[in-house]
Amino acid sequence: MTGDLALLGGVPIRTEPFHTWPVIDDRDEQMLLEALHSGRWSRWDGTYTRRFEEEFARFTGARYALAVSSGTGALEVAMRALGLGAGDEVIAPAYSFTAPIAAILSVGALPVLVDVSPESFCLDPTATEHAISPRTRAILLLHLGGVPCDMDRFSRIAEQHDLRLIEDAALALGTRMHDRQVGTLGDIGIFSFQAEKNLACGEGGAVVTNDDTLWHRAAEVHEYWNGHLVPHAGWTSRTLSYRISELQSALLISQLTRVEAQSDRRARHGALLDARVHSLPGLRPVSVPVGTTRNTRSLYLLDYDAATFGGVPKGRMIEALQAEGVPALPGYTHPIYENPIFSSHDSSYPQLPVELAQLRPEPCPVTENLCGERAIWLRQQTLLCEEWEIGQIGDAFEKIYEHRARLA
Ligand SMILES: Cc1ncc(COP(=O)(O)O)c(C=O)c1O
Structure with missing residues (x-):
């Protein structure tokens, strides 16, 4: 040369x-204008969010899909649906974005950070097995950049140790293992529809599951009227809101195609x-x-x-x-355990676990x-x-x- x-x-x-992103055409414009002129901009009385959820569930092969305000929100909803909290440990990769680790901390559980495999850059199954303790409740699998975690091995580990698998598929819409969409292979999975993701609407996310109980809990905790998805359990003051808007859902319907x-x-x-x-x-x-x-x-x-x-x-x-x-x-640019937000106590999260020092139980040379x-x-x-x-x-x-x- x-x-x-x-x-x-x-x-x-x-x-x-290189190629521009996002990709838009007349269909997106039409969907957005339809939603705009419908005058129903919330899922409470609109139809686009329900329609997107049905189409997304069909697309991913999941039994249930719940659209929410962001990928981070989806992670928090997933943690709450699983009932994770103080005293629980969740194994997660040290080579990670902050959101999944922050979501574990947000429910008061302790992220136990484990090294990744040098071949796939995803959570190492052998290192994961070594990190399991009597307090471990779940494993957070981040399918980095679309590369799937070794779901066959992780499914066996989860079964053997009675653990829940949470899949962070924020970067993996379109990745398939054994012809099945990742995110739908564990107990509960999440996606992000933030502007840079494979499916984008500006800001948004989804929780998917095949489990009736988890879906009900996810619907209940995602907003105070549970999106009218499950029989109204009452308006509780502790429920937060992770609702997506109808305008975003309308855009997701056309983008999904x-x-x-x-x-x-x-x-x-x-x-x-x-x-x-x-x-x-x-x-x-x-x-x-x-x-x-x-x-x-x-x-x-x-x-x-x-x-x-x-x-x-x-x-x-x-x-x-x-x-x-x-x-x-x-x-x-740095292992997640070096992120300063995890080494200093932040008073806006009063329930942060005291064992934060354990964030790095073993060296993570690959990370x-x-x-x-x-x-x-x-x-x-x-x-x-x-x-x-x-x-x-x-x-x-x-x-x-x-x-x-x-x-x-
Ligand atoms: C792996 C991973 N999980 C979760 C998220 C959070 O998604 P959001 O930005 O929609 O909150 C991101 C965002 O980039 C991500 O890369």
Whole structure:
């Protein structure tokens, strides 16, 4: 490949942005206008939220779906539906976004943080088994960037130890294991519809379950009139509100019709990019567990080994990619146990567990390495572009490799 690196003053491989996000057309406009003019903007008297819930349940294969205000809200509703609280431990990945850990803390339970697998970047089943204690009630499975956790193994672990499985599928709509949507394989699952997610309406989320009791509890705790979904149990002062609006639900109905084709496209383009980067030393695309039928690739995840690539530090590699027109990201920059919100007592959460020191029961070297020098992420919309543009991403990696000595 000719030409100097863009970072060092050369011509970039591309200057145009990749695929735009969100994708909108006349159908979205029509749905939003219909909901607007209906004059019924709340699920109490509107119809769009119920309709979306039915369509989303059908789409995911879940028996029940409850639309809520955000992915974080969905996590809190799931924790409350499971009845988790003070004295309970929930095993969760140390390589994680804050929301699932904050949701565990919000009900007064203790997150026990465990390392992830270097192959999948998702919770390590063996490390999880070692972290189980008599107080463990549940395992929180974060399907990172669309890569599914090893659900076969986690289902066996849960059965053996009588634990609940909570799936955070905020980044995994479209990922299937054994042809089933992740999020519907454990006891209760959640999705996020925040603007950057595979299915987006600005802000929103959903709880899914196949369990009658959990669905009833989720409906009850998600707002003080339980969305008129289950017989009215009374208006209790302790019920919060996680309601979604009818305008967001209307938009979700039209956006949902694109998810299948977009997931296929990202999966196909992700595989093409895997083949390109595999040929370069020091770059390994993330692996999915046996049984995965489709990785929806909400993120394109790479394991980067700077030493093998020629000593180019990860930060420099990302700068060089960005300069070539590839919007690469460093991913989570520190293990979740280093997040200051968990090490200082916040008086707005009076029920925070006192055992916060246990947040890091064992060292998590894989997480430390991913946050430090190893993980590189690309956003999902990058993979929605044309096939020749995927080729340009491969070209950028090759160009940087060719000039590695000048960046090391
Ligand atoms: C893995 C994961 N879980 C939960 C959430 C929270 O979703 P929301 O932003 O809709 O509250 C996010 C948001 O990015 C996420 O990445």
